[in-house]
Structures are given as C-alpha cells and as structure tokens.
Amino acid sequence: MRFTVDPGTRALLHDLGISVAGVLRRARLPAGLFAPGPVTLTVEEYYHFWAAIDAEAADPDLPARIGRTISVEAFNPPLFAALCSADLRTAAERIAVFKPLIGPVVLEVTAGRRGLTIAYRWPEWPVPPRLLVAAELAFWVALARIGTRREMHATHATMRDAPAESATMTAYLGTSIDAGDLDAITFSAEDAARPFLTEDESMWDFFAPELRRRLAEIEASATTADRVRAALHECLPAGDSSINAVATQLIMSPRTLQRQLQAEGTSYQAVLTGTREELARRYLADRSLTVSQIAYLLAYDDTNSFYRAFRNWTGVTPETAR
Numbered sequence: 001m002r003f004t005v006d007p008g009t010r011a012l013l014h015d016l017g018i019s020v021a022g023v024l025r026r027a028r029l030p031a032g033l034f035a036p037g038p039v040t041l042t043v044e045e046y047y048h049f050w051a052a053i054d055a056e057a058a059d060p061d062l063p064a065r066i067g068r069t070i071s072v073e074a075f076n077p078p079l080f081a082a083l084c085s086a087d088l089r090t091a092a093e094r095i096a097v098f099k100p101l102i103g104p105v106v107l108e109v110t111a112g113r114r115g116l117t118i119a120y121r122w123p124e125w126p127v128p129p130r131l132l133v134a135a136e137l138a139f140w141v142a143l144a145r146i147g148t149r150r151e152m153h154a155t156h157a158t159m160r161d162a163p164a165e166s167a168t169m170t171a172y173l174g175t176s177i178d179a180g181d182l183d184a185i186t187f188s189a190e191d192a193a194r195p196f197l198t199e200d201e202s203m204w205d206f207f208a209p210e211l212r213r214r215l216a217e218i219e220a221s222a223t224t225a226d227r228v229r230a231a232l233h234e235c236l237p238a239g240d241s242s243i244n245a246v247a248t249q250l251i252m253s254p255r256t257l258q259r260q261l262q263a264e265g266t267s268y269q270a271v272l273t274g275t276r277e278e279l280a281r282r283y284l285a286d287r288s289l290t291v292s293q294i295a296y297l298l299a300y301d302d303t304n305s306f307y308r309a310f311r312n313w314t315g316v317t318p319e320t321a322r
Helices: 008-016 020-027 043-057 062-069 077-082 088-101 130-148 167-173 201-221 224-238 243-249 254-263 268-284 291-297 303-314
Strands: 002-005 039-042 106-112 115-121 156-159 177-179 183-187
Touching: 002 043, 008 020, 008 062, 020 043, 039 043, 043 062, 043 130, 062 130, 062 167, 077 088, 077 201, 088 106, 088 115, 088 130, 088 201, 115 130, 130 156, 130 167, 130 183, 167 177, 224 243, 224 254, 224 268, 243 254, 254 268, 268 291, 268 303, 291 303
Parallel strands: 156 177
Antiparallel strands: 002 039, 106 115, 115 183, 156 183
C-alpha cells in the first residue's frame, strides 16, 4: 500500500515557510523526492513525512495554518475536480469515491438532517500522525470556504488522538476537536447544501473519465488476498471469520475465492492467520484493550483459542508480547 504525494505539497510547504530539504532530511527521504514524475511513498514513509513536517515547523497551530494556506493551485486533480461540484456534500461524495487515488484511506460520508459527517478509515497500522489527521479535517473547511466564498465552519470534530485544545484551531474549524472513536468532521445540513460558486459540471465531465480510469487501474491491481484482508477487517470484529462471510462481501462463491487465492500462491486460512496476527499486534499496543476483548475482536470462540494461536505465531503469550 502506498500514498501518492501531491506535487503541490512542495509549494504548500514553501508558502508555510517550512524547509522542504529539512523535512526530507528528518523523514530520511531522498533529497530529490520532488523531482519530475509521480511521487509515491509506503504508509510508513508517508507518515514519517508528515511527522517530519510537524517537527520541522514546531508549531501547534500548524493545521490551521495549512487550512488557510491551501489554494486551488495546491490541489491535485481529484480535489480540484471536487470544486466543480454543486455543494460540499456532492464534493465529499466525489472525493470519497476517488480518495483511493491518493492513498489507502477510506472516507465514509454520511448526510442527513443532522448534517454532513466525513469520517476517515486509515490503514490498520501504523497510527497516522496527529498533524496529518488534523490537516485533513482542516482541509474540509478550506474546501468549503473556497467553494462557497463564505466563512464556513464545522459544527463538530473528533480525533482518536485529539491534540491539546488550540484557540487558533478552534477558531479556524469553528469547533474544538474532541476525543472520539473516529477521525471525523461534521457540517450543518444547511452549510453542506450551500452552493459552490465554483460549480462547473462541464469541467467535472472532463475530469471524471480520467479519474475513473485511474481508479479502475488501482482496483484491478489489487490482489484477491488484499481484498480478503480488507474484508476481514470488517468481518472479524463482527464475530465472523468464515470464508462464506468474506466471499459474500466480495460477491463471489467460496470456491471461486479459494481458487483465486491458490492462483496467487496462498489460501484463505493463510490470509486469515496473517490478518489476525497483524491485528493482534496492533490491538496489544492499545493497553485499554484486555486480552479477552482482543480475542473477541479477532473472532475467536474463546480466549484460550487466541492464546494458543498467538503462541504459535510468536512463541510467547500476548502479555509477554505486550
């Protein structure tokens, strides 16, 4: 899994007064990273890049500064295309579809009478840097303001790793960032439907086919094992580790699923075991979870079954690993 680094990031850092060379040095990335051509980083490299921006800037109000500095010139095509939308809700729904072009993060957009909520689902591990998450939330306020040419504000914002309260960030978002189970931001239904003055459906019609083509390429390149792992992240916490549940989610028969995995040199049981081990290590890093709760999240029938499996993987008990 890789993230695409928008070439406009270099201009954004320049406008923020942050040394690009200093950031790349801190992140231990090549000095010529932004040479002509697409720039992609692994999840770990991308997170190190954002952590390095935070360290180089040494500014607790940086997310708000990023929001104020974002301009159309810094947008990549999927985000620029969003400005062609009729309103913030439409823009969010479009960005959610094409967000995989930027990196392995899923946007969940919920709209109703209570407003528009945009929530992030990041890769299971590692944890995204606080600055990256806060900057993503600030982005939506920036997008809303650029599109409507109004001083738009959010009504609610949450982060799993909420930062210390910042008067500057609160003033920018229009609300403080509370601790919560999701990295999410909410706008009122009225603001979500406020017309974008940048609406241009003819421009959207120009962008959309290319974006769909690129998205199809990404989806086609995903292996069956990748798709099974993604499905298991949803099925396991629901208590189901069966191939039938995963096959149903992937809209294929269990036999077809197993045949495709065998063609890739693996099996359903191998992918299930690897996914459980990966998630177990992540959950053990969260000391608020008990071992019995982790066993439940991994869809084991009982805690003893989880203990036996973990010993087979690592040679130690979950407590020792923790």
